[in-house]
Amino acid sequence: MALATDAKGALQELVKCYISTPWGQIRLKILPEVTDSKGASYTSENIQGRSNPITNFSHSEANNINTELTFIVTECADIHTNLTYLAWIKSLVYPGGPSGGAPYVPPPISKFVCGRLFGDNGLCVILKNYSIRYPTDVPWDIETYLPYKVTACCQWEVVYPCSTLPTSTMIKTIGSAWACPGRKIDAPPQ
Numbered sequence: 488m489a490l491a492t493d494a495k496g497a498l499q500e501l502v503k504c505y506i507s508t509p510w511g512q513i514r515l516k517i518l519p520e521v522t523d524s525k526g527a528s529y530t531s532e533n534i535q536g537r538s539n540p541i542t543n544f545s546h547s548e549a550n551n552i553n554t555e556l557t558f559i560v561t562e563c564a565d566i567h568t569n570l571t572y573l574a575w576i577k578s579l580v581y582p583g584g585p586s587g588g589a590p591y592v593p594p595p596i597s598k599f600v601c602g603r604l605f606g607d608n609g610l611c612v613i614l615k616n617y618s619i620r621y622p623t624d625v626p627w628d629i630e631t632y633l634p635y636k637v638t639a640c641c642q643w644e645v646v647y648p649c650s651t652l653p654t655s656t657m658i659k660t661i662g663s664a665w666a667c668p669g670r671k672i673d674a675p676p677q
Contacts, residue, residue, distance in 0.1 A: 492561075495562075497561045497562050497565075498516035498517065498559060498561050499516065500514040500515070500516055501514075501515050501516065501517075501518065503600060503601070503602050503603075504518060504519070504600065504601045504602060505600055506597055506598070506599050506600075507597055507598040507600070508575050508579065508595065508597050509595045510575050510578075511575070513556075513572045513575060513576070515556065516558075516559065517557045517558075517559060518601075519554045519555060519556045519557070519601065520554065520555040521552065521553070521554050521601060521604065522551075522552070522553040522554075523550070523551075523552055523604075523605075524550070524551050524552075524553070525547065525548060525549070525550040525551070526547070526548035527544065527546075527547055527548065528544075528545045528546050528547070528548055529542050529543060529544055529545055530542070530543050530545045531543075549644050549645070550644070550645035551615075551642060551643065551644055551645075552599065552605075552610065552612060552642075552643040552644075552645065553640070553641070553642050553643070554599075554640070554641045554643065555638055555639070555640050556576075556638065556639045556640075556641065557636065557637070557638050558572060558573070558636070558637045558638075558639070559635065559636050560628070560633070560635040560636075566628050566631060566633055569633060569637060570631060570633060573619060573637065573639065576614070576617055576619070576639050576641065577617065577619075579594055579595060579597060579613075579614035579617075580594055580614050580615075580616065580617065581594060582594055583595070594613065594614065595613075596611050596612070596613055596646060597611070597612050597613070597614065597643075598610070598611055598612070599612050599643060610643075610645050611645065611646050611647065612643035612644060612645055612646065613643065613644050613646055614641055614642070614643055615642045615643065615644050616641070616642050617639055617640065617641045617642075618639070618640045618641075619637065619638070619639045619640075620637065620638045620639075620640070621633075621634050621637055622634055622636060622637075622638075
């Protein structure tokens with residue numbers, strides 16, 4: 488079992504919880520708060536002679552992952568690392584420069600891995616928006632003014648290649664494969 492801190496009290500990186508960006512991996516040291524949401528859209532069709540309309544499936548809504556990423560300073564090196572990670576997050580909503588005759592390229596696709604919450608391989612995501620909170624009720628670095636605790640709230644949208652769009656059977660199969668033999672699915676791990 489891995490420890491959350493080393494012998495000096497510095498937070499350890501979570502090995503299987505990171506965000507891969509074109510510039511490198513944002514290695515998290517605190518488990519992010521995650522909200523996973525998706526919806527299905529239906530249309531109602533009125534039929535002459537019926538007292539109720541017929542409900543038809545239209546399409547699935549986007550799969551949104553909302554996260555609160557917390558960055559803490561426990562040693563001097565964390566200041567530079569956290570500022571770098573925050574700059575990477577900010578840059579994920581900006582387009583790239585000119586390429587192949589186009590005036591710009593879309594913002595990059597990232598990969599979000601958080602244990603097995605999103606399958607063994609994580610999810611490909613685009614950052615829709617971010618909000619970074621720099622609190623004043625914690626100590627801060629005198630040179631950079633970076634608070635020793637910063638929270639970045641991010642809204643990600645899951646993207647898939649057309650050839651690998653998920654179906655209900657695939658999602659159900661992946662979810663049931665995560666259950667350990669002999670353990671009730673609704674019971675928390677021991």
